Amino acid sequence: MIKTVSLSKKFNEKEALRNLNLNIKKGEFYCMLGPNGAGKTTTLKLLSGLLRPAKGKIYIGGVNITLNPEEAKKKIGFIPDTPFVYENLTADEFLNFIGNIFGVEKKLLKRKIDYYLDIFGLTEYKDHLLREYSHGMKQKIVYISSFIHNPEVLLVDEPLVGLDPQAIHLIKKMLKEESKRGLTILMCTHILYIAEELADRIGILAGGKLIAEGTLKELSENMNKLSLEEIFLSLTRNSVYD
Amino acid sequence: MINFIRQRYQAASNILSIYFASHPLRLTTIFLSMNMAVLIVYAAIWAGFRFLIGLGGMGSVIISHLFYLLFFIMFFMVALSFAILYYNLSFRSKETKFLVNLPIKSRKISFLKFIESSVLAGWIPLAGFIIFIAVYSNINNLTPFMSLFSFVCIMPFLIIASAIGYLLCITILKFMNLKKGFVVICVLLLAAVLFYRYHKTSGNNILYLLSEEIIFFKISKLWFLPFSWAPWAIVHTENGNLLRAGVFLINLWSLSLLMLSLIYTYGGKVFRDLFFKYSLPAHKRSYHKNYLDKIFFLRIFPVKIANFILKDIKMFIREPVLWTQFLIFFGLLFFYFVNLQKFSYNLLSDVWKNLITFLNAFSVLCISSALTIRFVFPQWSMEGKNYWILKLSPVKVRDILTAKFILSFSALTFISMFLILLSDKMLGLKSGFMLLTAFITAVSIFSLTSFSLGLGAYFADFKKEYYLKAVESIGGVITLIVNFSYVVITIFGFTFVNHIFIIRKIPQKDTYMLLVLILWSILSIGSSFALLWIGISELKRKEY
Ligand SMILES: Nc1ncnc2c1ncn2[C@@H]1O[C@H](COP(=O)(O)OP(=O)(O)O)[C@@H](O)[C@H]1O
Numbered sequence: 001m002i003k004t005v006s007l008s009k010k011f012n013e014k015e016a017l018r019n020l021n022l023n024i025k026k027g028e029f030y031c032m033l034g035p036n037g038a039g040k041t042t043t044l045k046l047l048s049g050l051l052r053p054a055k056g057k058i059y060i061g062g063v064n065i066t067l068n069p070e071e072a073k074k075k076i077g078f079i080p081d082t083p084f085v086y087e088n089l090t091a092d093e094f095l096n097f098i099g100n101i102f103g104v105e106k107k108l109l110k111r112k113i114d115y116y117l118d119i120f121g122l123t124e125y126k127d128h129l130l131r132e133y134s135h136g137m138k139q140k141i142v143y144i145s146s147f148i149h150n151p152e153v154l155l156v157d158e159p160l161v162g163l164d165p166q167a168i169h170l171i172k173k174m175l176k177e178e179s180k181r182g183l184t185i186l187m188c189t190h191i192l193y194i195a196e197e198l199a200d201r202i203g204i205l206a207g208g209k210l211i212a213e214g215t216l217k218e219l220s221e222n223m224n225k226l227s228l229e230e231i232f233l234s235l236t237r238n239s240v241y242d
Numbered sequence: 243m244i245n246f247i248r249q250r251y252q253a254a255s256n257i258l259s260i261y262f263a264s265h266p267l268r269l270t271t272i273f274l275s276m277n278m279a280v281l282i283v284y285a286a287i288w289a290g291f292r293f294l295i296g297l298g299g300m301g302s303v304i305i306s307h308l309f310y311l312l313f314f315i316m317f318f319m320v321a322l323s324f325a326i327l328y329y330n331l332s333f334r335s336k337e338t339k340f341l342v343n344l345p346i347k348s349r350k351i352s353f354l355k356f357i358e359s360s361v362l363a364g365w366i367p368l369a370g371f372i373i374f375i376a377v378y379s380n381i382n383n384l385t386p387f388m389s390l391f392s393f394v395c396i397m398p399f400l401i402i403a404s405a406i407g408y409l410l411c412i413t414i415l416k417f418m419n420l421k422k423g424f425v426v427i428c429v430l431l432l433a434a435v436l437f438y439r440y441h442k443t444s445g446n447n448i449l450y451l452l453s454e455e456i457i458f459f460k461i462s463k464l465w466f467l468p469f470s471w472a473p474w475a476i477v478h479t480e481n482g483n484l485l486r487a488g489v490f491l492i493n494l495w496s497l498s499l500l501m502l503s504l505i506y507t508y509g510g511k512v513f514r515d516l517f518f519k520y521s522l523p524a525h526k527r528s529y530h531k532n533y534l535d536k537i538f539f540l541r542i543f544p545v546k547i548a549n550f551i552l553k554d555i556k557m558f559i560r561e562p563v564l565w566t567q568f569l570i571f572f573g574l575l576f577f578y579f580v581n582l583q584k585f586s587y588n589l590l591s592d593v594w595k596n597l598i599t600f601l602n603a604f605s606v607l608c609i610s611s612a613l614t615i616r617f618v619f620p621q622w623s624m625e626g627k628n629y630w631i632l633k634l635s636p637v638k639v640r641d642i643l644t645a646k647f648i649l650s651f652s653a654l655t656f657i658s659m660f661l662i663l664l665s666d667k668m669l670g671l672k673s674g675f676m677l678l679t680a681f682i683t684a685v686s687i688f689s690l691t692s693f694s695l696g697l698g699a700y701f702a703d704f705k706k707e708y709y710l711k712a713v714e715s716i717g718g719v720i721t722l723i724v725n726f727s728y729v730v731i732t733i734f735g736f737t738f739v740n741h742i743f744i745i746r747k748i749p750q751k752d753t754y755m756l757l758v759l760i761l762w763s764i765l766s767i768g769s770s771f772a773l774l775w776i777g778i779s780e781l782k783r784k785e786y
Pocket residue numbers: 011012014016034035036037038039040041042043
């Protein structure tokens with residue numbers, strides 16, 4: 001579902017990503033771990049078409065995103081690490097706007113918006129401007145906005161920043177369920193326990209390179225180590241200080 | 243204070259060096275086109291002067307009036323844009339919140355914001371003024387001393403204008419809110435218009451237009467009001483009346499220093515009060531079942547496009563900072579129509595009729611071009627950090643541009659058609675002339691909107707927190723110059739062609755005019771599409 005071929009990205013001579021080869025199957029829950037500055041956000045922005053690759057190819061559901069961006073973008077839901085939204089729209093208006101962009105049918109859209117607002121506990125605020133929302137509430141709105149058009153691929157960057165425990169629980173549950181139902185998820189984080197809990201497969205990114213990949217079991221067998229934390233620390237130690 | 247300036251300087255030089263490292267070519271192009279633009283403006287002003295001088299005695303009267311009027315208008319423009327900028331930089335920006343948390347005296351923050359806003363509000367008028375003075379002293383063979391002297395006068399002039407803007411801003415914020423302030427100022431302007439209507443004057447010929455009777459000329463020369471001090475000082479020096487010039491100069495500097503010290507001393511407390519009142523969104527208001535969703539106008543477009551138009555309309559209406567800028571526009575209109583209604587067009591000779599007709603179109607287009615700069619150009623920068631939403635959407639950039647274009651173009655066409663037809667009517671123009679000016683206006687609005695949207699897309703910076711600064715940025719200035727040059731070239735061209743037709747008494751005047759019109763329209767629309775295309779392709783390349 002998500003496939004990259006020797007994907008690279010430079011920011012003014014600085015290589016943020018080097019020769020990344022990913023191949024994530026349909027319905028797979030893939031977690032990408034890495035220290036700050038490893039290139040996680042860069043990867044997600046490349047996959048969603050926010051950045052242009054310096055080299056390499058990206059296929060989303062078989063569609064090359066550089067050649068056919070509109071087609072590929074229909075399949076993508078993206079949740080950035082900071083929820084920037086139109087502060088002068090109400091939640092309801094914002095979600096309708098997004099739904100219309102993706103061409104969701106009107107009645108279905110209304111049902112979905114009401115449903116998701118309800119389970120995130122935002123129904124009572126739906127006619128308030130988003131500028132009055134807190135960080136966590138905006139994050140919830142971004143989650144809803146990426147769910148309403150039924151994406152085939154969900155890209156999540158630092159998923160749980162600023163959310164309350166109920167929301168974290170809810171989102172973990174939702175992501176798990178959706179992934180079982182066939183949604184392909186690529187999640188980037190530096191919080192290890194989430195990966196342990198949710199991921200089918202884990203990749204470790206450091207200094208713009210993918211240095212290890214596999215299921216939790218494979219990783220720990222390869223490294224003769226038990227916990228993910230120890231694997232992560234020993235693998236990324238060099239890259240942090242180089 | 244030094245610390246802040248150093249920080250600003252460091253930020254600017256960092257950005258410039260990064261930019262230069264990554265796009266050396268583009269920076270050079272921008273630099274060159276800025277220089278080109280300065281030359282164009284210089285040439286335009288120069289041609290204008292030559293033309294007026296060519297008219298003989300009347301021309302020089304107009305020039306002397308214009309000189310005062312220029313300062314008068316500049317004063318209010320600077321004051322108003324200062325008020326808007328100060329409000330934003332002080333009470334709406336994240337930086338202020340950060341500064342308030344630091345152990346810095348609030349009077350220092352307030353003063354810093356004062357300086358910052360006045361630099362932002364004043365630098366374009368200042369640059370324009372420097373060019374103007376350069377032309378003025380070139381044509382009148384003035385010494386370099388004069389240019390220097392004018393510069394010494396303009397500095398305190400801008401400070402006083404900013405201080406008036408400051409007073410305006412804090413009065414509105416302190417005693418009303420933005421909406422009420424807006425309404426009050428509009429009502430005041432309207433009242434002034436009505437008052438002036440009943441202030442009857444006689445005089446029905448062209449000399450009336452040039453006489454001291456026109457109330458704006460009178461006001462702009464009142465010696466006891468600060469906006470006239472700078473032009474008085476300059477005019478007195480020019481005439482060798484150094485003592486008087488000195489008095490005005492001392493007035494200017496002492497008032498500006500007094501105001502600066504007052505703002506420095508008392509600004510802190512005012513700033514603190516207003517900061518706590520305005521920086522946190524306190525009002526909770528719900529927008530259930532918005533009437534905007536039902537606008538009929540939107541039904542004619544496909545959902546895909548109507549969706550974006552609706553969003554932009556809502557964003558505009560709910561952002562007071564945007565629509566309070568309409569005040570500048572109302573101010574301009576006020577100046578204009580008040581003078582127009584006293585005017586007797588039909589008694590004029592053909593040459594003057596021609597001049598006045600196009601001068602009127604010129605004013606309307608200038609107002610429209612000011613509007614496009616203020617409202618159309620920032621359409622893209624306005625998306626700001628939210629641009630990821632558009633960039634992720636499976637919609638072609640072209641469609642989003644179309645939506646923005648439709649909204650801006652129809653709003654502007656509505657306003658400017660209204661203006662041109664009303665002013666033509668007030669002048670009593672023949673229907674042929676009315677049709678001509680209306681057509682020119684429509685095509686020009688098309689071009690001005692395209693230029694602003696295209697260049698706005700080209701220069702949009704989606705990393706900026708505060709998008710209204712876009713107007714005062716390099717891109718904004720380039721667009722200003724492009725739009726203004728377009729208006730000047732268009733109007734000068736048509737006036738000139740028609741002028742020649744009238745003087746030479748060419749028989750097939752209408753046929754030739756039609757030819758010129760078609761040629762001009764093709765050029766305008768061609769260059770519009772070219773700039774839009776440049777904007778779109780740059781936008782496609784832009785990363786988030
Ligand atoms: N717009 C940019 N300009 C320059 N460098 C950038 C930009 N975005 C990211 N980088 C650099 O790329 C590297 C990877 O960043 P990022 O992908 O954001 O890391 P993270 O894994 O923490 O999300 C960092 O070293 C960062 O400095």
